[in-house]
Amino acid sequence: MKPAPFTYRRARSLAEAADLLAACPDAKILAGGQSLVPMLNMRLARPETLVDIGSLAALDYVDVVDGHLEVGAAARQAAVAAHPLVRARLPVLAAAIGRIGHSQIRNRGTVCGSIAHHDPSAELPALALALDARILTYGVRGTAVHEAAAFFTGTFDTALAPDEIVTAVQFPLPEPGTGWAFEEVARRSGDFALVGGTALLRAAADGTVERVRIALFGVASTPVRLPAVEELVTGAALREDVLAAAERLTARTLDPTADSHASADYRREVAAHLVRTVLADAFARTPAGSPTDA
Numbered sequence: 001m002k003p004a005p006f007t008y009r010r011a012r013s014l015a016e017a018a019d020l021l022a023a024c025p026d027a028k029i030l031a032g033g034q035s036l037v038p039m040l041n042m043r044l045a046r047p048e049t050l051v052d053i054g055s056l057a058a059l060d061y062v063d064v065v066d067g068h069l070e071v072g073a074a075a076r077q078a079a080v081a082a083h084p085l086v087r088a089r090l091p092v093l094a095a096a097i098g099r100i101g102h103s104q105i106r107n108r109g110t111v112c113g114s115i116a117h118h119d120p121s122a123e124l125p126a127l128a129l130a131l132d133a134r135i136l137t138y139g140v141r142g143t144a145v146h147e148a149a150a151f152f153t154g155t156f157d158t159a160l161a162p163d164e165i166v167t168a169v170q171f172p173l174p175e176p177g178t179g180w181a182f183e184e185v186a187r188r189s190g191d192f193a194l195v196g197g198t199a200l201l202r203a204a205a206d207g208t209v210e211r212v213r214i215a216l217f218g219v220a221s222t223p224v225r226l227p228a229v230e231e232l233v234t235g236a237a238l239r240e241d242v243l244a245a246a247e248r249l250t251a252r253t254l255d256p257t258a259d260s261h262a263s264a265d266y267r268r269e270v271a272a273h274l275v276r277t278v279l280a281d282a283f284a285r286t287p288a289g290s291p292t293d294a
């Protein structure tokens with residue numbers, strides 16, 4: 001299918017992009033185009049104007065700012081995953097990006113575009129939630145900062161106002177020694193995940209868990225944290241019995257969505273198993289970590 005007619009505007013600066021967005025109430029930002037263009041072609045989106053920010057060099061960066069890894073809105077997923085700062089300081093971000101679609105998608109798609117688009121089966125919103133990321137925006141009304149915990153409001157829905165542009169995402173850098181894991185189950189390599197999960201975990205020298213964060217995606221209209229499971233695991237040595245209890249608690253407390261791709265029961269079972277897997281794998285990446293005594 002072909003898209004409905006639209007006006008294409010390539011912004012030459014962030015200020016110009018903000019002005020265009022404010023002047024055309026039915027405009028949409030175009031970044032990598034990997035979600036928006038298919039939606040245009042299927043006529044699921046019919047904006048009158050596209051404001052292209054993809055070639056704004058000032059937004060094409062990865063940097064460390066105040067203990068955060070900051071990714072600008074024009075930085076492509078593949079470039080971010082390969083960036084030395086990401087590989088050294090936040091390898092879980094490279095792992096999450098590696099699960100997105102195919103290399104052609106990652107070569108064009110942006111990290112910020114994935115956060116702004118918020119597909120509930122997407123990897124990066126879940127990682128943003130797990131890390132307590134901050135979403136920085138700009139518009140004619142000024143700058144703003146959104147916390148990830150309040151940003152993802154529903155399927156393809158966020159707290160972003162129509163005249164706000166995501167300029168960067170800031171991922172807090174985990175303390176040294178934090179173990180991480182990122183896993184998902186998809187029908188074929190490159191497909192959107194049926195269920196996915198991530199964990200970040202710190203352990204004391206004796207192997208007890210000091211701090212853990214778990215987030216799942218593909219199970220609800222937004223990514224979800226698992227506070228009860230986090231509480232269960234904190235203070236415990238991550239032995240087989242604790243991993244099994246975490247798996248059971250996930251299965252008991254999670255109420256996943258069903259759709260044409262998977263039933264709620266299937267998602268519940270896979271999610272529970274993934275929670276065990278990401279906990280064990282994250283622990284194995286801590287200095288204390290031998291994975292389990294299983």
Ligand SMILES: Cc1cc2nc3c(=O)[nH]c(=O)nc-3n(C[C@H](O)[C@H](O)[C@H](O)COP(=O)(O)OP(=O)(O)OC[C@H]3O[C@@H](n4cnc5c(N)ncnc54)[C@H](O)[C@@H]3O)c2cc1C
Pocket residue numbers: 028029030031032033034035036037038073099100101102105108109110111112113114116117119121122123124164165166167190191192193
């Ligand atoms: C075959 C295929 C497989 C895919 N598989 C996956 C997958 O497994 N996991 C996954 O997460 N994604 C997947 N994607 C989507 C891909 O990752 C997109 O790149 C991403 O969702 C959106 O990023 P983008 O830069 O391409 O945004 P665009 O497509 O340009 O924009 C998407 C939406 O976000 C808005 N937007 C983008 N940037 C900004 C900004 N800076 N400020 C405000 N609004 C903005 C746009 O207005 C639009 O509404 C797949 C896509 C395809 C075509």
